[in-house]
Amino acid sequence: MSLMLRVRDLHFSYGAVPVLNGISFHVREGELCGLFGPNGSGKTTLFKCCLNFLKLKQGTVHMCGRDVSKLSIREMAKIVTYVPQEHKPPFPYLVNEIVLMGRTPHLGGIFGIPHRDRMIAIDALDTLGIADLAERPYSQLSGGQRQMVLMARSIAQDTPLMFLDEPTSALDFQNQMRIWKIMRKIVESGRTIIACSHDPNHVAWFCDRVIVVGNSGVIADGDPAEVINEQTLGQIYHNTCTVQTVEGVRIVMPAGLQTWKNGKNHLNTCNQHVGQNTIRRIDYDIGHDKLEL
């Protein structure tokens, strides 16, 4: 299998603040690759570096064997599509117009948009089961619906490589499963997906490969069955999870979940005097982190 994406020794910093230090990884053709890491580890920044939105300090990114810094923006948009986290545009475009925007890199004409492209856009909506939203203004949809629309736009863009930035973050359970199923389907058709996610279970269940990014760079890279274990999770989430097997499926759970509900969660309360008022202070002791309320 050929390499779809190869990132080598990537360095990036926002001003003087270094964000990515020497990241290297690759994604093979036809893989659904999960990018997994805690908040602030630079997953979105890594995406933006790969997509040439941000200028690299050092390192190279190759897609389909071509150096992205040498590709034109239009050529790039035929190779890779990007699903951003959901957002609101300033104008109330209709859903079908938003999805049709995905066809832009394939459009040649000046005014008219070919019938075929419009049909592809509607089909993409239909794939996600949201064709009934086609004539609704995008800005009036819920966050989850908007995320589905952006996903549809990406499908309509019809590229061999897809970057998805937390594609299921605003979705309900049913739609999360639907999106992952669709991503599996897309991958089976020979396309390649790299998706970042905050849910270790999703990554473990649905991805072919997972790349774990921590604050110090790539922590682990490989089969989710091997990579998503208590040791790796402990490293990035500071021992707040356990991994258990239920009916042959591995599930990541919060550590000590049973004891939380039984009220045995090392709850310390004390009364604190602030001026004339007495404030009840509660310390929750979860793992080694302390939350104060």
Added chain:
Amino acid sequence: MTASTSIKDFLPTLDYKRIYNFSELRKIGILVMLGIVLIAMVSIAVMMGNYYISITDSIYTIITHLTFGDISTIPSLHNIVIWDLRIPRIILSFLIGGSLAIAGTVYQSVFRNPLVEPYILGASSGAAFGAALSIVYPIIGVSIQLSAFCFGALAVTFAYLLARVQGETPIFTLILAGVIIGSIFTAFVSLLKYLSDDSALREIVFWLMGGFYYATWDDIILLAPVSIAGFLILLAMGWKLNILSMGDEEARSLGVNPERYKFIAIAVATALTAFSVSLVGIIAWVGLMMPHASRILLGPDNRYVIPASFMMGGMYVIVSDTLARILTSSEIPVGIITSVLGAPYLCYLLRSKGRGMFG
């Protein structure tokens, strides 16, 4: 490229397609209707005025000119009033209104803000300074219009250069730079007003309010090519403007170079604005309001909003200027009419459609 199977292979087909085609047809229908209303308005405007000329005489005069007929068959008074006074004035109003309205549409899309107007980058303040300079110091020997155009274009160029950092022009800095440059030129205009004598002061104030009193065929020969070329370029860019209004990163991921197309769009819109302002002074509200009115009729797709706002901007200024001509025996500056008509309209928009339009 590795994706051998088409994305269509695993997609089912559906019947939502018919609805889609219908909505496109509907929009084209609305554009045609606007064209018809525009022609009707022009015809009415030709007849309106302090000197009454019947509809048959008006049509006869126009047709004789258009078909290169024998002009000596027209009464010379009709010929002067219709062909030398009213027609140039109506065409000029239309071109100015249309140009300002599409410039506003473009600025709003590129700046991703529906409350932006064509003067936001300082074109009007620059032009006002240029005009005032040439009024107060006629010794320089440059016409008011040329001076206004040069300084209008100069102000926007300054704002653009000021905002450009490391090959990129972020929207936020661009608008801020426009405000800075605009306020500097406004201050200079105040200074010139302070230095000028009474008659020059009066002329500056008149210029600032805008008007079509001196419209001639020469103005149209100057403006029409710019206006029509600008319109065609922006019309061709309609879809790209939609993409630009989604933001720089998204434009990139959709294959549209944001820096290149932002530059082209801003340059064309600025040329239209600077030309308009330098010819007739500052006409308020058209560039802010007509894009909104077009979006309410047709939705936000710029492929339709641009032709619609060109026609609606033109109509709005024709109506305003006709009112300016006929309301009183002496003329009212058209800038006053556009504001008086425009402000309540925008209030109405804000109250009735505000949430849908702006949120």
